Amino acid sequence: THFGFKTVPEEVKESLVRNVFSSVASNYDVMNDAMSLGIHRLWxxxxxxxxxxxxxxxxxxxxxxxxxxxxxxxxxxxxxxxxSTSSVHMVDINPDMLREGERRFADSKWKQEGRVDFTVGNAEHLDFIEDNSFDAYSIAFGIRNCTHPDRVVREAFRVLKPGGRFMCLEFSRVSNPLLAAAYDLHSFYVIPKLGELIANDRNSYEYLVESIRKFPAQDDFAQIIREAGFTTIGSGYENLTFGTVAIHSGFKF
Ligand code: SAM
Known part of the structure; x- marks a missing residue:
C-alpha cells in the first residue's frame, strides 16, 4: 500500500497506537481543527x-x-x-494524551469540586472499574484504535449500570459515491500533508487515515454492540456529515 504503517500484526498495534498518540499529543487539538475545518467541534x-x-x-x-x-x-x-453533582472519569491508554487532558482541567472549578478523575488504562481491560458503576459510557474517536473493538464494547456493558447508555462517536463510511471520492481525496492527500506541515509527522496521520478505513461500517458495528448485550433503538446509529462520522448507541437493560 502507499500508507506509512501498512498492515501490522495485532500484537504490535497497541504499542504503535501508543507511539502515534504520544507523538501527536501536543498538536492534537490544532490538528483536529485543521483536518476537520473545525467540524469535529459540532460533532x-x-x-x-x-x-x-x-x-x-x-x-x-x-x-x-x-x-x-x-x-x-x-x-x-x-x-x-x-x-453540580455529576462527574466524569477519563481513561486513556496514553499518558501523554491524558496529561494534556489533565492540564486543561487543572485550574477548573470541576477539578476543585472533585468531579473529574483520570486513569491511564486500556479500553479492553477496565479492571480498575467496578461492574454496574456508571450511568453513561462514551468513547469518541477512540475505538478504531483499539485492537479488539468487541472487547471494548463488552467492557462497556460490564461497567454500565442497568439502564446505562453506551455511546460511541467514530469515523464511519460515506455511502454516496461522489462524496466518497471527495472524502478519499481529503484522506489520502490533504490529511497526510497537513500532518507533515503542522505536526511534522506524516506517518502518524497516514496511520489515522488507515485506521478509519479498517473500522467496521455502520451496520456491522451496530451488530457488534448488540452482540455485547446492548439494546439498540432502530438501526442503532445516526450518521453525521453524510456518514463521515456516526454516533452509535445502546442501552443496557
Ligand atoms: N476522545 C478524544 C476526542 O474526541 O478528542 C480523543 C480522541 S483521540 C483521536 C484517540 C484516543 O484514544 C487517544 O488519546 C489514544 O491514546 C486513545 N486510545 C487508543 N487506544 C486506546 C485503548 N486501547 N484504550 C484506551 N485509550 C486508547
Whole structure:
C-alpha cells in the first residue's frame, strides 16, 4: 500500500497506537481543527446533546484524550441541568494524551469540586472499574484504535449500570459515491500533508487515515454492540456529515 504503517500484526498495534498518540499529543487539538475545518467541534456538541445526560450522572469517558467530551459533559450539566453533582472519569491508554487532558482541567472549578478523575488504562481491560458503576459510557474517536473493538464494547456493558447508555462517536463510511471520492481525496492527500506541515509527522496521520478505513461500517458495528448485550433503538446509529462520522448507541437493560 502507499500508507506509512501498512498492515501490522495485532500484537504490535497497541504499542504503535501508543507511539502515534504520544507523538501527536501536543498538536492534537490544532490538528483536529485543521483536518476537520473545525467540524469535529459540532460533532462533539451534537454527541453531547444526543447523550442528554441526567443530573447527577456519572460518565466514564474512555479514550478521553485531551478531554473534549469530558468538558462538554460538565458544561452540559452546569448550563443545561444546573447540576453540580455529576462527574466524569477519563481513561486513556496514553499518558501523554491524558496529561494534556489533565492540564486543561487543572485550574477548573470541576477539578476543585472533585468531579473529574483520570486513569491511564486500556479500553479492553477496565479492571480498575467496578461492574454496574456508571450511568453513561462514551468513547469518541477512540475505538478504531483499539485492537479488539468487541472487547471494548463488552467492557462497556460490564461497567454500565442497568439502564446505562453506551455511546460511541467514530469515523464511519460515506455511502454516496461522489462524496466518497471527495472524502478519499481529503484522506489520502490533504490529511497526510497537513500532518507533515503542522505536526511534522506524516506517518502518524497516514496511520489515522488507515485506521478509519479498517473500522467496521455502520451496520456491522451496530451488530457488534448488540452482540455485547446492548439494546439498540432502530438501526442503532445516526450518521453525521453524510456518514463521515456516526454516533452509535445502546442501552443496557
Ligand atoms: N476522545 C478524544 C476526542 O474526541 O478528542 C480523543 C480522541 S483521540 C483521536 C484517540 C484516543 O484514544 C487517544 O488519546 C489514544 O491514546 C486513545 N486510545 C487508543 N487506544 C486506546 C485503548 N486501547 N484504550 C484506551 N485509550 C486508547
Amino acid at each position: 462533539k456538541d451534537h454527541f453531547m446533546r444526543t447523550m442528554a445526560p441526567t443530573p447527577g450522572a456519572k460518565l466514564l469517558d474512555v479514550a478521553g484524550g485531551t478531554g473534549d467530551i469530558a468538558h462538554r459533559f460538565l458544561n452540559y450539566q452546569d448550563n443545561i441541568n444546573h447540576d
